[in-house]
Amino acid sequence: MSQDGSYAEHCAIINDVRYVIQTRVSHGQDGSRHAEYQVLKDGQVVKPWAEGDIGPLL
DSSP states (O other), rough: OBBOOEEEEEEEEEEEEEEEEEEEEEEEETOOOOEEEEEETEEEEOOOOOOEEOEEEE
């Protein structure tokens, strides 16, 4: 899958802890599109890029 390097960032505060959620769309070689996200805390990745559309939850 390819990414163009762009993503959107969203902030979530859970139990007084601030997380940054980055979302992006990846394109497969067959032209398919997949939503992906990763989660950071204090600038460190706590969940690496994973497939899933969490946009409706934000």
